[in-house]
Amino acid sequence: MxxxxxxxxxxxxxxxxxxxxxxxxxxxxxxxxxxxxxxxxxxxxxxxxxxxxxxxxxxxxxxxxxxxxxxxxxxxxxxxxxxxxxxxxxxxxxxxxxxxxxxxxxxxxxxxxxxxxxxxxxxxxxxxxxxxxxxxxxxxxxxxxxxxxxxxxxxxxxxxxxxxxxxxxxxxxxxxxxxxxxxxxxxxxxxxxxxxxxxxxxxxxxxxxxxxxxxxxxxxxxxxxxxxxxxxxxxxxxxxxxxxxxxxxxxxxxxxxxxxxxxxxxxxxxxxxxxxxxxxxxxxPDVSPYEKMKIRLLNAGHSVLGIPGALHGHPTIDACMRDKVFAGFMRAFMDQEVTPILDPVAGIDLEAYKDQLEARFANPNIRDGVGRICSESSAKLPKFLQPTLRENLRRGGEIHRATFILAAWCYYSDQRHNEKNEPLEILDERAAQLHRAAAGTTTDPISFLRQESIFGDLSEQPRFVEAYTEAVRLVYDRGDVRSLMADW
Known part of the structure; x- marks a missing residue:
């Protein structure tokens, strides 16, 4: 009916x-x-x-x-x-x-x-x-x-x-x-x-x-x-x-x-x-601490799993969470790169909140596809991931995992296939622009970063450029994001 x-x-x-x-x-x-x-x-x-x-x-x-x-x-x-x-x-x-x-x-x-x-x-x-x-x-x-x-x-x-x-x-x-x-x-x-x-x-x-x-x-x-x-x-x-x-x-x-x-x-x-x-x-009266916590942990955490997950061939976010390498990488990102720069949030136990996020991501009944998480990354990552990266650059904090995700995103935009040689469906209004920028990486390691409308002045940040250049070299040389995540 x-x-x-x-x-x-x-x-x-x-x-x-x-x-x-x-x-x-x-x-x-x-x-x-x-x-x-x-x-x-x-x-x-x-x-x-x-x-x-x-x-x-x-x-x-x-x-x-x-x-x-x-x-x-x-x-x-x-x-x-x-x-x-x-x-x-x-x-x-x-x-x-x-x-x-x-x-x-x-x-x-x-x-x-x-x-x-x-x-x-x-x-x-x-x-x-x-x-x-x-x-x-x-x-x-x-x-x-x-x-x-x-x-x-x-x-x-x-x-x-x-x-x-x-x-x-x-x-x-x-x-x-x-x-x-x-x-x-x-x-x-x-x-x-x-x-x-x-x-x-x-x-x-x-x-x-x-x-x-x-x-x-x-x-x-x-x-x-x-x-x-x-x-x-x-x-x-x-x-x-x-x-x-x-x-x-x-x-x-x-x-x-x-x-x-x-x-x-x-x-x-x-x-x-x-x-x-x-x-x-x-x-x-003020939503700021709540939204900063959620966007930088949950939304960024999704991308931290989804982009390498798509490259590796994991179909869903819960599949990423069943992989101890992926789950460990994401938790280390939350603990070492995000938590030190979060403001206190009234009524929130941050460690319990992160534990809860892990349980939510791992829900096997949801089966949230990595394709949805990766869609429109050109709009998401400047809002979800890059603010944490920029703040850590200003403070001298840890940046390597966030940097790795941007390098993986470059590879994802360039290759358009996962490690099993299966085609990736890239849903992004800027997909063609991303592909062109990423395709220049083998001759210019920071070609992808030169998209100023997405990355702003990150290509002019020496500490970041050094970390990104090394990350993108390793991703392109190995073509195996999981092994790199295990080493990170």
Whole structure:
């Protein structure tokens, strides 16, 4: 039976379903970038909240790209409903139908509908999961990239938005013109100080498109920082098959996740917020220590496993963790390179947190593919790994494991095959650029580092260049990352 509102009552006896009246849901949150993570995390929290009778906080999902059409078709056919499958380490699953997404709008089909929904006075929050690359940030300068052709078009044509900044500006312009309060822009992406980054990028865009609006945004809009955490691997066909076998349920795009979930949010909302503290969200004055800890340990730790794991031929993160060499290398990275530069985090036992991360990565039921972890590394590594490297360079700290990962990433981008001669599927907007830069390594050892938009001035840091040159030489000479990790 197809999952939709008409058939929802038929599933109620088989697995937990929304017990609130979805017909009375109103849009209080517009979320841009509905993917697996949003549906396992923010939408799940709001679903829990709606059970307590707060219908004004329903979610309208938005896709800005043509690539979001598949998600639009599924959620529209299923009336926003989807199944969340929680995969426990002991091999058991628990499943629940989530109902917090009341509708979904695809911007390429109707841009004005998206602007109108964001501009509606009942919309209090516009939240984002647009990935690291969605912020249009030049990694070298940390400034807004005005050379983006879509941005240039939007600046000249304010009524024809293409990027998230164009849509936010268009909606806020309508709010301002109508005399309505601003909404809060809530970034839920894995970027340290994500709210600050969203604010800086939107203001940079608005100052070029509409300086008067930029001044209003600066005064009226808030951008809370937040830290989000829940491992959410890519949904495989086996998940849909499991739901059909267990519940006779046909879900076009279910979501899988781990049991662990965390959301820490700066309590800085301009126009009201949902009482999410009642369902476990932490509202704090300063998110910085939490997000720094999570990004530099969990997110960087994933890449520390994923890039060499892909080269060696490990298919998943839990497979990497079953390899004592990989697990030991990652723990040494966390202990020796990250921990010494972390700030104290209230209520967190750092050693216990790292132990918990190891257990989460090792969850055999999650089977998080290394391909997902390696995807868009050109956006991830400058945010997750390089800040630790740079800080250790400034402090005279340990840099060798982080440096090795960058050397392995160069080899990964150059060779495009793993050690078993199996092709690597490299999913990165800059894949061609990365390959060209890496291909020059045999004649110029730091050719890969000369991508200033990714590495900034690292190619001018003598201690790092010396360590990188040696690491890349060893990787290219041996072609066996596991043996090098064992020696490191």
């Amino acid at each position: 197809q999952l939709n509102k008409q058939n929802l009552t038929a599933f109620a006896g088989k697995l937990p379903c929304p017990d609130y009246d979805r017909g009375h849901l109103q849009t209080g949150i517009v979320h841009i970038g509905v993917g697996g993570f949003h549906r396992s995390h923010q939408a799940y929290y709001v679903h829990q909240l709606l059970k307590d009778g707060t219908p004004e906080w329903g979610i309208t999902g938005v896709g800005l790209r043509e690539g979001d059409r598949a998600m639009a078709e599924v959620l529209q056919a299923q009336d926003g409903l989807y199944t969340l499958v929680n995969q426990r380490p002991n091999g058991t699953n628990s499943s629940e139908i989530i109902g917090s997404i009341r509708d979904y709008l695809l911007a390429p089909d109707n841009p004005d509908a998206v602007i109108q929904r964001m501009a509606h006075p009942k919309t209090k929050i516009v939240s984002l999961t647009i990935t690291e690359g969605g912020y249009n940030l030049n990694a070298a300068t940390e400034e807004f990239d005005l050379t983006n052709p879509d941005v240039q078009y939007e600046i000249a044509h304010p009524q024809e938005p293409r990027t998230v900044f164009g849509y936010l500006a268009a909606a806020l312009r309508k709010r301002k013109a109508g005399g309505h309060p601003a909404f809060t822009v809530l970034s839920c992406d894995n970027i340290q100080h994500n709210g600050n980054v969203a604010r800086r990028m939107l203001l940079a865009f608005a100052r070029h498109q509409d300086p008067e609006l930029a001044g209003w945004i600066e005064k009226e809009v808030t951008f809370p920082n937040s830290m989000v955490d829940r491992i959410t691997p890519v949904t495989t066909p086996e998940v849909s098959e499991y739901l059909f076998r267990e519940f006779e349920l046909e879900d076009g795009w279910p979501v899988v996740c781990e049991p662990f979930i965390q959301w820490v949010v700066e309590d800085n909302f301009v126009n009201g917020r949902p009482p999410l503290e009642t369902v476990g969200v932490q509202f704090v």
